[in-house]
Amino acid sequence: MSVNWxxxxxxxxxxxxxxxxxxxxxxxxxxxxxxxxxISAIMALGVNMQxxxxxxxxxxxxxxxxxGGLAAVLIAMPPxxxxxxxxxxxxxxxxxLGLATILAAVAVYKRMTPGRLRGAAILGVIVVxxxxxxxxxxxxxxxxxxxxxxxxxxxxxxxxPVILAWPVGAVFAAGAAWVVGRISLGLRSDxxxxxxxxxxxxxxxxxxxxxxxxxxxxxxTGIPRPVTRPVELQPQPWVQELAARLGWTVPExxxxxxxxxxxxxxxxxxxxxxxxxxxxLNSPWGRMMRAIRDNEVAARAMxxxxxxxxxxxxxxxxxVCGLAGAMMVSMDGQLTPGSYEPLRFxxxxxxxxxxGGSGNNWGSVLGAFVIWFLWVQVEPAGRWLMxxxxxxMDVDSDLRRHLxxxxxxxxxxxxxxxxxxxxxxxxxxLIPER
Amino acid sequence: MxxxxxxxxxxxxxxxxxxxxxxQLALGALGITLIYSILRFSHFAxxxxxxxxxxxxxxxxxxxxxxxxxxxGIIPTALLAxxxxxxxxxxxxxxTDRLVYRFFRQVKARPxxxxxxxxxVMFVTNGLxxxxxxxxxxxxxxxxxxxxxxxxxxxxxxxxxxxALRSAQAITIITALLVMVALFWFLTRTxxxxxxxxxxxxxxxxxxxxxxxxxxxxxxxxxxxxxVVTAGTLYGLDKGFRPINYFQLLxxxxxxxxxxxxxxxxxxxxxxxxxxxxxMGITYAWRRFFTHLMPEDMGPxxxxxxxxxxxxxxxxxxxxVIVLIFRPTGIFRGKSI
Numbered sequence: 001m002s003v004n005w006x007x008x009x010x011x012x013x014x015x016x017x018x019x020x021x022x023x024x025x026x027x028x029x030x031x032x033x034x035x036x037x038x039i040s041a042i043m044a045l046g047v048n049m050q051x052x053x054x055x056x057x058x059x060x061x062x063x064x065x066x067x068g069g070l071a072a073v074l075i076a077m078p079p080x081x082x083x084x085x086x087x088x089x090x091x092x093x094x095x096x097l098g099l100a101t102i103l104a105a106v107a108v109y110k111r112m113t114p115g116r117l118r119g120a121a122i123l124g125v126i127v128v129x130x131x132x133x134x135x136x137x138x139x140x141x142x143x144x145x146x147x148x149x150x151x152x153x154x155x156x157x158x159x160x161p162v163i164l165a166w167p168v169g170a171v172f173a174a175g176a177a178w179v180v181g182r183i184s185l186g187l188r189s190d191x192x193x194x195x196x197x198x199x200x201x202x203x204x205x206x207x208x209x210x211x212x213x214x215x216x217x218x219x220x221t222g223i224p225r226p227v228t229r230p231v232e233l234q235p236q237p238w239v240q241e242l243a244a245r246l247g248w249t250v251p252e253x254x255x256x257x258x259x260x261x262x263x264x265x266x267x268x269x270x271x272x273x274x275x276x277x278x279x280x281l282n283s284p285w286g287r288m289m290r291a292i293r294d295n296e297v298a299a300r301a302m303x304x305x306x307x308x309x310x311x312x313x314x315x316x317x318x319x320v321c322g323l324a325g326a327m328m329v330s331m332d333g334q335l336t337p338g339s340y341e342p343l344r345f346x347x348x349x350x351x352x353x354x355x356g357g358s359g360n361n362w363g364s365v366l367g368a369f370v371i372w373f374l375w376v377q378v379e380p381a382g383r384w385l386m387x388x389x390x391x392x393m394d395v396d397s398d399l400r401r402h403l404x405x406x407x408x409x410x411x412x413x414x415x416x417x418x419x420x421x422x423x424x425x426x427x428x429x430l431i432p433e434r
Numbered sequence: 435m436x437x438x439x440x441x442x443x444x445x446x447x448x449x450x451x452x453x454x455x456x457x458q459l460a461l462g463a464l465g466i467t468l469i470y471s472i473l474r475f476s477h478f479a480x481x482x483x484x485x486x487x488x489x490x491x492x493x494x495x496x497x498x499x500x501x502x503x504x505x506x507g508i509i510p511t512a513l514l515a516x517x518x519x520x521x522x523x524x525x526x527x528x529x530t531d532r533l534v535y536r537f538f539r540q541v542k543a544r545p546x547x548x549x550x551x552x553x554x555v556m557f558v559t560n561g562l563x564x565x566x567x568x569x570x571x572x573x574x575x576x577x578x579x580x581x582x583x584x585x586x587x588x589x590x591x592x593x594x595x596x597x598a599l600r601s602a603q604a605i606t607i608i609t610a611l612l613v614m615v616a617l618f619w620f621l622t623r624t625x626x627x628x629x630x631x632x633x634x635x636x637x638x639x640x641x642x643x644x645x646x647x648x649x650x651x652x653x654x655x656x657x658x659x660x661x662v663v664t665a666g667t668l669y670g671l672d673k674g675f676r677p678i679n680y681f682q683l684l685x686x687x688x689x690x691x692x693x694x695x696x697x698x699x700x701x702x703x704x705x706x707x708x709x710x711x712x713x714m715g716i717t718y719a720w721r722r723f724f725t726h727l728m729p730e731d732m733g734p735x736x737x738x739x740x741x742x743x744x745x746x747x748x749x750x751x752x753x754x755v756i757v758l759i760f761r762p763t764g765i766f767r768g769k770s771i
Contacts (some may be wrong), residue, residue: 059478190545194476196684198754201682205748225617351557406565413557413561417558420533420551423554
């Protein structure tokens, strides 16, 4: 494989831009952008597997990242023993009964002959099962939520190291994806889009509403972090020495060191994923996927089970998104279900993949860096632009205040324009598929 | 035992709101279905162009109120502003079509490329809406608020249970029915409507018989503009205007269109009502209804609410899943591309 200088140049240019941000604005800002870009790159890789390799249109990325984030809470937070004593058993029993209801309904559907009687039987099973499981579930969850509601009021997690949450987050997302995929793959292509849009809204609704699970809109804060926190770094003598040598303040140095730690961890994960993804793409499996994407009918005629392969890759890609979600929550140290917005978590990742170049792993990574950088920097730029536009206006005028307030929405507009321009003039993206 | 009170409770809390909401969804879903059958892609910007159109209506309403044009205190001024909104929306949609979609039509791009482009339009429209009007809730309803209020009804009927009909709900239902009748008249009786249906059924055959595809596309966008602006304004009158709520209408509108059968206008209307009635029915607390139906001392203890209101998306989704599993082409056998 020959060295592709163009791509290396593009990445180098991105690095230079980040370095410029570091020197002109601040190192902390540059590192924050870098870390979030790395996480976005992983999400983009996941989406690229689905869209670029297989042509699957997933608009539920937000849901899969949120499920990954939930894993960070369930793995790393210490268990709340009081809550477990108050309602742990009832909750689990209620959930089990709910599951049993669904399985029973499926069994009835499969065993009985079609007809009115079967419909009535299924309805009966669901109504009775629903009632019984609610009977155990509702009092148990309200008991849990009553336990120390200001800071706990949920079951807590397992108290395990937070790094474990990353693979577990991937598994959670894969589970959700399997259910959605089983239902909607094999039908017409748009149906997957609608189904994933739905499942992601439901996942967010569950996270917001089920307070016994992860405190809902009250947020879980103080999730253990994989990297030493800046506050704990500050008293270390070597940090203080380093700060003195560089001429920075101690808190600043500690924050930068901590961010660098995350950057290293994330880079390792990204590197492993990219290596695996490239291997997969260039293997017989990857060629089969692209063959299916380019001509489903021909691939089916060659004896490939298209629906099964689609399910494989859909689950894989969603798992990668879940991994990224868990990483993001463990970096922020908090799970805030209220902050999951589809424009930010689903559609922005799509812009990254399309702009970077769908079908090419390196393209997705570059797209993630470029788009995240723009996403962060367009807001101040928009405000600056608005300052200029409104500089002639009366300081107290409503229009001026309104324009300045709405500067932050400039970035939605910019992202849309970027996506449309790339689709129109360079549909293969910054780094096209080979 | 008091079945009449039970019926009135049900009408007040479920039937009327669901009928109004269903009408709004049906109008939205009709737009989605039309775009799907003529332009052949799933239009993801639908919720956001709805918000944009409603925003134009709100600004026009404010302008009308400022120069003294109102609905005379009877009908909301916004109804008078709808034509302006439709005109602005038609221009906006035709401009996006020329700038964005036409190119992809000419190169015969895959349907998913169109969907992707509609994502871009969604971003741009969303940004513009927020830029112009902000994200906070706006109420723009004026005129008489109630056709009859709970108190009027109690005095008139002498019953303990109240029943109210808000003007916004009544206007929604009447306007939606008028728009649907007009649309069906257009599709089945006029030459342009027939050419649209012909184009939707078989593109090649329609081209051979001399139908101008660009004209069909233009008419479609104008009709879609009328549908979304009407639906958006009615929804805003009923529940208040917030851009994020309009974005979230995307799921129930698509569900309605798919449940009815993508590409089938009748299906979109039926789907809209199916989705609305299930959402309302499953998230409603049935306790009061059953208290009236049962003997005095046997009233139910719990709220009898199947799901909290936060899960209305889950209801929509469940209906969608059931349809996808058992009848993937929808109730009215839509088409598959």
